[in-house]
Amino acid sequence: MKVSIVGATAYTSRDLIKILARHPEARIVHLGGRREGNPPIVDIFPELKGVCDMRLAGLEPADAPEKPDVAFFTLPHGVSMEYVPRYLEAGVRCVDFSADYRFDEVALYERWYRRHDDAANVARAVYGIPELFADRIAGADLVGNPGCYPTSVILGLAPFVRAGLISGADVTVDAKSGVSGRGNKPSLGSMYCECNEDLRAYKVTGHRHEPEMEHGLRLAGAAGAEVTFIPHLAPMDRGILATIVAPLEREATDEELQSVLEDFYAGRPFVRVRAAEDQPRTKAVSFTNCCDVAAVVRKRRRLIVTSAIDNMMKGASSQAVQNMNVMFGLDQTAGLL
Amino acid sequence: MKVSIVGATAYTSRDLIKILARHPEARIVHLGGRREGNPPIVDIFPELKGVCDMRLAGLEPADAPEKPDVAFFTLPHGVSMEYVPRYLEAGVRCVDFSADYRFDEVALYERWYRRHDDAANVARAVYGIPELFADRIAGADLVGNPGCYPTSVILGLAPFVRAGLISGADVTVDAKSGVSGRGNKPSLGSMYCECNEDLRAYKVTGHRHEPEMEHGLRLAGAAGAEVTFIPHLAPMDRGILATIVAPLEREATDEELQSVLEDFYAGRPFVRVRAAEDQPRTKAVSFTNCCDVAAVVRKRRRLIVTSAIDNMMKGASSQAVQNMNVMFGLDQTAGLL
Amino acid sequence: MKVSIVGATAYTSRDLIKILARHPEARIVHLGGRREGNPPIVDIFPELKGVCDMRLAGLEPADAPEKPDVAFFTLPHGVSMEYVPRYLEAGVRCVDFSADYRFDEVALYERWYRRHDDAANVARAVYGIPELFADRIAGADLVGNPGCYPTSVILGLAPFVRAGLISGADVTVDAKSGVSGRGNKPSLGSMYCECNEDLRAYKVTGHRHEPEMEHGLRLAGAAGAEVTFIPHLAPMDRGILATIVAPLEREATDEELQSVLEDFYAGRPFVRVRAAEDQPRTKAVSFTNCCDVAAVVRKRRRLIVTSAIDNMMKGASSQAVQNMNVMFGLDQTAGLL
């Protein structure tokens, strides 16, 4: 499978390149990125030396030396929608990292992001959480790769929605992310001396991943999903830990909650159910495509779910590759173990 | 004022010694600690060189070279209750860092900790949050210095309890602490390579600070306080950030919430009210006695409070000194700016 | 003493303000800084809330609401030399953080920095390491506050120069600095995800602190000082650890080296001599004006000195205040303990 990466200078691309470089069925044929003089990618990410020795090229399908089978877009919101249609038209299947194709309602996207210039393709896009929507992904030409926070939350709650234990209403999500979630553009808030030894909430009045969580939970069956999401920045490179609180529809035991998770994720190798006393940790999922989850009940009717992913992997690049695997009928784990 | 520190080898003592060494009205006369050969305290904490050149002595009142006016106890739960009565009997006023004198009900203490051997003195102990209980602290011989997590939560919620905006029921606390909260006894969970680049919840089925929060909120006026507390360990030395969610009794605006905080903490120099977009950060309170708080409303009736303290300072040592200042009629800020 | 800080938005100013705010003899009367609308300093450094509530004003002497006795310049190299002469002319004594007044030879400055526009004042400037040059500092109107790396190295070697144990030739300095040494301007190299879990050398072909070390060692008596300096960036906020290797003029024992240090620094409260097995650590000097040093001999004739300072304190702000104390005949430790 020939692969194009459009937007190759983003942090998420760095990990994507590493994964694809050792993927048994994939070969990168095109790194699209805008940098003066089309430098080698190792000039941007020195650790790719020996991993990928390609140079950057332009962003258009025509800039790819060979025609790709699949293209990954690691462009900013609003820019993806310019390029995705051109690749689809050229017969290239697309996995988009931006929010541009995550919502099935254009209006919802436009309320939180900006005007959508490619409404036509929104309808054909599939929301790419393979543990939940593998059937639809398998047939899709265009997959909207989920946001990092929503991935952790939807994987944590979907089993309980499906089991009828929660309605999806009154959900509170307190999530903590490593600094890589801020991207690689220098800013005061991303500096070492601002982040080290610091923990803080941000965007407490509303973060764009909140409607995406509600949307994903609706797709998973929670018609009335309503989430209050409070994101935090933690002093670490990678990882998201989401701590989720939701009212239970009825009383349940810890053992029952554990069974719900284990039954749901049986045969889904990337979600690992943890015992309550062996809590999910970001370190245990670091550099992997895994999501670790655990659940307990508190105060009789409160469900507490903890869910850990690597925001750059299951929250972005490796989930994108997992989506590609499903789209092309490969084993889901190809290149990801 | 002559000061004794009983349990001088604990992490919390290190900071306490630093504060007292520069306190204009206090002088350390006794460092009680059990170490073979009574070594100088700098052997345990090398950074105290030039700050405090005393040696350790025994733990008893009689081991103090001069009779102290006040004693701080940085002993483990259950050990404080052995020594506090002896100091009280010797006419020394006491500030205890353990949980032994935090609860006014012995039964509640015994449910979460262990048998209480000094019930007689529980009745005379005052819970030491000076912003809330200064009057009672001023007259007390024995102050139970609060836990770190409860301090951050009670300071964040008390103004809304007093204003009738919350009842104290259905409170959820998601708090993140630096590793110093685990103390200085070597253990796998405190090792650098276990904590660095990691974030995890712990004691999700119940932490002993949960009843202390409920108890403190009751003291502040919330008769029906009920808290679900989920503590987390974050990769940093110091600091607690508590993110608190509670149902509002009626709709309110962000401006109103901000006013409630500002009115309540006017004239209380250690609590700083932040704007919602300038969130409390652990780094901004590091090495200070400050508590930074902010509040917003979400989904119309959900109060979100964020509260940051230094767990070793306002969460332990500097709050203890603030309590001493109040007990002895000094300016609250003496030695703490 | 009335104090002006010219360049108040630099990282070094933040610590300077904190120190001066609690200095018993000093009062800040002027914060000079170029920011649109002269915002309060807390807008730049939120942690200064309650510490300093002043607003920024212009950079000129005339912008100071009251005439200062002393001005601190935390401006970039080349900018200080514009403003210092104006303050000197206005009768204000000056402590400059930049390199502009550190060298007594203009030519040496110009080789490593840029053209010098204020050569006239270079001659009257004194190099400000109070442990070595207190007599000259006491009478100075203009002190060049030393660089962070040179401070750590000159304090580590001067005793051995004075004792005739080293000539200053063939010195190798391997120094490791926290990220705050890079200042607070956002750049790729200062970002959390670039610095965390990373260690690297930089400017291995020549760093401007190398000639400053040689110059300082010459002032301390090592006529033929020649240093090979290799700076490194370490994943921490603060601190410099310099590991220095120099050939001994004759064989010596560890005990002799220890005595040389102890004799030299007796009565100099900020330099603490450590035993070889209780090595200087950046953490032990963090947020202090201390320099911790230790020395051993290896392979019979190799002197190994380790020296730790807080780059923002003894390497910048607190040393500047120490210089001020000496200039005005105060106790060296005023405001610094």
Added chain:
Amino acid sequence: MKVSIVGATAYTSRDLIKILARHPEARIVHLGGRREGNPPIVDIFPELKGVCDMRLAGLEPADAPEKPDVAFFTLPHGVSMEYVPRYLEAGVRCVDFSADYRFDEVALYERWYRRHDDAANVARAVYGIPELFADRIAGADLVGNPGCYPTSVILGLAPFVRAGLISGADVTVDAKSGVSGRGNKPSLGSMYCECNEDLRAYKVTGHRHEPEMEHGLRLAGAAGAEVTFIPHLAPMDRGILATIVAPLEREATDEELQSVLEDFYAGRPFVRVRAAEDQPRTKAVSFTNCCDVAAVVRKRRRLIVTSAIDNMMKGASSQAVQNMNVMFGLDQTAGLL
């Protein structure tokens, strides 16, 4: 190839298991470790869930369910020499992580470590740096896997020894290691709050890797190798950066030094030569088998080499697998890219 890991509960084993689990030609058949009840390895290293689901077994060859072709020993110094002979006798080829088989002189080992109980096998052991000694490793039954610090230093200097540019005398090594180098046994010095925001030298009067560096340099051709080694502990999980200074035998240019490195390491995929301005960084080699090196000349005759490895990978586990690959005639990179 069937693989036994003897000492499976050490930190180094965790990475070794991960590598072998995805090695195309290897299969773990035995995890030897002493833990009550032979628990699954995931109980010790939870992140191995889904990677390796085996249980621990005893340490003896007979405890292996299938006879292994090769055994890795991650036991402490002095313990390896008890078990290695038993595996050799059973016809199993051995790669030992301890220092027990690194030196070809028993006397040198005994001066720095302890009595050697298996002198007979010392003679047949080969020092395992594949970039230098591949021929001997290919035929060996017993490989002494090098120490982490020596690997970084010997790879950095060998090309200059071979080129006659340095004699190996008067070498100074200032190396900085992440905390994982201390192993996973809880101790005060390994705790988060002791290591974070700290940098310190240790064992400045002599570290056992110093004679190993000299020994390895002698093997590489520097008969008179003499090294002064100063190790440091840096606040990071992984990585070693060695900064090496050595006198050049004659003047040389930076370009010449760069060529020496590039020529020497051409065709050796794991050593990457960096430009002076693109210095080796621990982060760029993290979780890889790579060693990044760069060299410049200072003060005309001083060679400065910087060398970065992951102490747990090229400094331990991945180099062991590279040695196995060479021993069994596989491609050196098998399982390591």
